[in-house]
Amino acid sequence: MKWTEFFIPTSKESPADAVVPSHKLMIRAGLVRQVCAGAYSYLPLGYRALRKVEAIVREEMNKAGAIELNMPAMHPIELWEQTGRVEAMGDVLVRLGGGTGDDWRSRTVLGPTHEEIITEHAKAYINSYKQLPINLYQIQTKFRGEARPKSGVLRTREFLMKDAYSFHVAKEGPGGLDEGYEKMYNAYRTIFGRCGLPFVPVEADSGPIGGDASHEFMVPTDAGEDYLVESQDKTYAANLERAEVAPLEGSASTGTAELTEVPTPGLATIDDVSEFLNCKPRQMIKTIIFKADEEPLVALVRGDHEVNESKLRRAAGVSSLEQATPDLIEKLTGANVGFAGPVGLECRIIADQAVTLMQDAITGANKTDHHITGVNIGRDFEIKESADIRTAVEGDKAPNGSPLTFKKCIEIGHVFKLGTKYSAALDATCLDSKGKPKPFIMGCYGIGLNRIMAAAIEAFHDDKGITWPMVIAPFQVVICALDTREEEVNTLSQKIHDELEALGIDVLLDDRDARPGFKFKDAELVGFPLRITVGKKGLADGTIDLQIRRSGESEKLPPEAVVPRVKDLVEEAINSERTDL
């Protein structure tokens, strides 16, 4: 391919709107163009990279025994009503509008994911356990009504996703969900590893969609929105939403201070009260009231800690959990919001592990505009249930005692053990070996392809531009033909181009009539892993320049040595850049 016959709109300046590196570089290198909030066109160069990611994903999914199909973006809302997800997804579910009443548009949604559709298909066609296990996948455009798209292609309303769904008749044993999950987990490692990404698999929170196990694949980068929590000894990694912490050191004991009620007029926050009473937030007990499965539930954490709702939900063994309304809080405590405390509260209370070590604490008095000091466990109130229900913070340790570190990261893949949530809701069953109908036991497995591409750029760029991994670079090699008016330069450039192309190497010939510096800057911005420079200056002493983008190393070679050397470097990079081996 010749540059002058291709379409690469590079730009020296990045748009003011772009904040994260991948966004800036994707626009400057002419990979994408924004059409509206959360929707991007992939320009030819960007599309090439995306297609390469797609090819790797497809290849590894096929290798893992998954079978590709394609499902529509348009779904009948009825299926979503049956699984209760119209309400659960809320505004995230994109609905066609413009119709009136019950016309087809208002009964149609654009799929954010395909559990409902695939389960319907399984219900229709899979009648016997003998047809199981099976894993069906697609690579398809998804729509989600994200409230706030951001960071370029990292969070969009329309994106390309590989979604796979596995069906099983049992959890354990050959052909069971556990085995299918393991296969996908390993396929994901291979996929991200082949892409050269510095990925970390972590325990994830399976969230309100249910299911009993889940892992996310994270790539550390400041542009991310999630937090990766890792133990220093690298034996533990989890999403911040999920990360468990070891109990703090120390033993419980009762303090000596008298229980004293103090007026705290209008001071309803931890910060206000601690400042007013001249104490530290960590001396206070934060009392948060929830509505859990329609019952009130009180969570106690230290003033400098945050309640982690997913951990609390698991610890409490409830399925729904939401913050209580002011009405409920006032009814329960008899005080305005901000003055709740555990002393004298008649209700299920779960205390965080760290709270059990506190003494002479300060809490709300369950009386508007009052707090109490000198609160002690055992003497002033009982803790019947305690658990790890707070979000990990700097200084915490992993369950094995190794200190935790925190990194921002983006999620590029997610695997779930779904169980029977969808098959049960849609009454999708097959007959087991005893002839009894059983709901399918399911797993689902997603990869955001656009995010792989963006994550690669986040992970691999420098101040000059992108430094693509070899396997997803839109072109593996660029030939900068300097002095394009020299016949020898042109014929030799073209010859090298043709020979590389014949070897199956993706090569772009920069045949523009431009000055050398201009071409080099563009080549570095776009980030071709290898650059061949053919110019009359080099040819004068019979050499051609070959430069490696990432390392900046360059070598001078006689013309006939260039093609074999490039071939070697391409192969070497494909292997050495892998991160899963």
Next chain:
RNA sequence: CGGGGCGUGGCGCAGUCUGGCAGCGCACCUGGUUUGGGACCAGGAAGUCGCAGGUUCGAAUCCUGUCGCCCCGACCA
């Protein structure tokens, strides 16, 4: 949804406070010179100043409404 910012040629911006010819840099077109690290000279094309209404002799500029985009937060199967 709450808070903040911004809409002026393809891109980056000035001009808005204090109403009076719509400007600059990059990119683009023509001609010439130039060619191993984003060249130079000369000429040129390109803008309903987001949109609608209002005030005014006159609006990018003032007023009202509205739409869009970005950032922080909330939310995120």
